Amino acid sequence: MVVAPPSRAARALLWPVLCAGLLAACSKPAPAPEPLRSVRTMVVAEGRAGGTHEYAGEVRARVESRLGFRVGGKIVRRAVDLGDSVKAGALLAQLDPQDLRLSQDSARAALGSAQAQHDLAAADFKRYQELLAQGFISAAELERREATLKAARATLEQARAQVAVQGNQAAYASLVADASGVITAVEAEPGQVVAAGAPVVRLAHDGPRDVVFSVPEDQQAWVRSFEGKPGALKVRLWGADDVLPATVREVAAATDASTRTFLVKADIGRAPVKLGLTATAQIERPAADGVIKLPLAAVFESGGRSAVWVLDAQTMKVAAQPVQLAGADGNEVVIAAGLKPGAEVVTAGVHVLSPGQTVRRYLPAQTTAAR
Incomplete structure (x- = not known):
């Protein structure tokens, strides 16, 4: 059976239908309604x-010093370890003293030379005084000898001061504790060459203790209002039921660069607590x-x-x-x-x-x- 092709009129009617179907297939679907x-x-x-605001803190010493040698050199000995208790004057570390001793010997030799020059100038001045009295020399010549004596005396005093300085320098080879306390950090080891003033150990002094904690920016002014008021804070050590009264001693003037919080130090006096213990600082906010x-x-x-x-x-x-x-x-x-x-x-x-x-x-x- 042969099917005749559609006539021109039929094709004219079919074309709009096909176009409409193609456009419908290519158009984007309608967006789904937003869920309720x-x-x-x-x-x-x-x-x-109201209620109680609590902040996590740490017990620290009121004074904590980073001790270092006042001269540079090579560390040959460290006499303390982390956590050791030391007394004032105890040896903490030792530098190689050889170069310092040589400098001290050089200063002593310079002192001996200056002393000899001074003695010679003093003897010459005495002789020229006698010659002037006998009329053998002029007054100008005596004045020159007097100036030489004064210069020799100044050189002698300078040499004595240099000997004292070098003696101090030699003594600085030994690092000693300037107060009793506990070693909380060790920052240098034997064999290390350190510059003058470089920290070697950290010493927490015996005495008053602080609880240090941080508060957010919006509470800084409120916490500062308690500064200097005895017992405004309560401190509870973790793992203990005892509550210690504390006083806000210091509030940082600027925020910490990384945490954007203000550091607060609360004084707990000479309470028998160990350094480094974790504590909770409590502040009561009046109910409103x-x-x-x-x-x-x-x-x-x-x-x-x-x-x-x-x-x-x-x-x-x-x-x-x-x-x-x-x-x-x-x-x-x-x-x-x-x-x-x-x-x-x-x-x-x-x-x-x-x-x-x-x-x-x-x-x-x-x-x-x-x-």
Whole structure:
């Protein structure tokens, strides 16, 4: 059976249908509707803020010195190890004293030469005084001998001072403890050549102790307000139940470059605690009524400012509301401005929302099943 080709009129009718099909196949599919997200919310209400702020710290000595030799040289002996207790005047390390002794011998020889020149100048001056009295020389000649004697005397004094300096230099070959304490670090070993002033050991002096901890930037001014007030802080050593009173002694003037926190030193006096122990510093914040608090998860950053999502119960749409924070209270943040009691705020799912997005309240599974 032979099928006749479609007529010209049929082809004219078929062509638009084929084009429409091709265009439909090439066009992009319609975007899927945005899912209706479920969010947790809470109604803002005034509450009570306060409680105890705790900071992890460490027990340190009030004075901790990095000791080094006052002259350069090669270390031939180190007499202490990490953790050793030493008394004032105890030997810590020793340099090779050979070059220093040679310098001391050279200074002594220079002193002997200066002494001889001075004695000769003094004898000449005495003889020329007698010659002047007999009229054999002029006064000018005696004055020259007197000037020579004065120069010899100055050279002698210089030589004596140089001997004293070289004696001190030789004594500096021995590094001794300038106070009683504990060696907390060793920074050089025997055989090492060190420059003058290079740290060799670190000595924590016996005496008052500090608990050192860091506070965030928003709490620096508040902690500084306790400075100099005895017993404003409480310190509890980890693994112990005893609580020690402490006084804020010093708050750093600038933040740490890496942690952006302020270093605080709290004085605990001469409490019998070991260096390096971990401690918890506790500060009581006075309780205040009429404070709005939200979970930390409810706050996000928008345009460089803190904000929360506020839900409109009529339209079920969310809108970003900038807020001002007054600090933290445990796992909650204290809102200083931007919210009023009665507002409904999203507390979970804040990072997947956009302004004007429609949401629904999250209902636990048992509540949905009961309905």
